[in-house]
Amino acid sequence: MAQIATRVQLPEDCVQRIIQVGKKSLPSVLTRGIEIDANSTIMSEExxxxxxxxxxxxxxxxxxxxxxxxxxxxxxxxEELVRKSKDELLLRCLGNEEHMKVMGEVHEGICGAHQGGRKMCWLMRRYGYFWPTMMNDCIEYSKGCEACQRHGPIEQAPSVPMTLVVKP
Known part of the structure; x- marks a missing residue:
């Protein structure tokens, strides 16, 4: 890991996929299930x-x-688009396919413990990622997770409609 931080070239057998977005940001080592390569990313028209x-x-x-x-x-x-954040971090801007992979990894993968949408958004910014609809996408993703719905807390709703009690 120390050699990777100094950007020394490593032999092919011990290279790990590390996504770095700048000098001051935290490098995120996401080796399970997520492989984002900037050179192979194809941008669509939208x-x-x-x-x-x-x-x-x-x-x-x-x-x-x-x-x-x-x-x-x-x-x-x-040759990558990065966003300058308020706390002087450089956040790597992701496209549609890439941000779905990152959301899945943060929510369900090595980083995740099935957090809610706001926590997922905070984690992804901390790992150095950005896209414009990040908060809404994270909230929708966490709401749509089947495991979260199945094992989450049950909302306690009264079985009969509530009636108004008038104070004498």
């Missing part, structure tokens, strides 16, 4: 990152004002 990447790579081309304002919070780092 990918939210595409207009930002195009603007950051070619700022002279005409673009919308909304994209120019959003681009102030983003940087291209090693």
């Amino acid at each position: 990918d939210w990152r595409l207009p930002l990447i195009n603007y950051l790579q070619y700022p002279a081309l005409p673009s919308e004002k909304r994209i120019r304002m959003m681009a102030l919070n983003y940087v291209m780092w090693n």
Whole structure:
């Protein structure tokens, strides 16, 4: 692990998949089930990152004002789009397929103990990931988890409708 932190090239047999997003962020070692390779990522036409990447790579081309304002919070780092957070971390921006893998790993995998949506969002930011609809996606994912619904606490609802009690 110390050699990986210093970015020394390791032999092929002991390379672990490490996703680093910047100098100040926490590297996340997610070896089970999640393999995100920046070079093999194919961006579709509806990918939210595409207009930002195009603007950051070619700022002279005409673009919308909304994209120019959003681009102030983003940087291209090693040919990847990263977001500058408020606490000076660089968060790797994920596409649609990638963020589903990360949510699954954080919720059910090596990182997870089936946390709720807000905790999942906090963990993913701590691991160095970002996408615009992160909070809503995490909440919906945790609500839709079958194991969480099956083994979660049962809500106690009264069997009859509640009636109003008037104080004399």
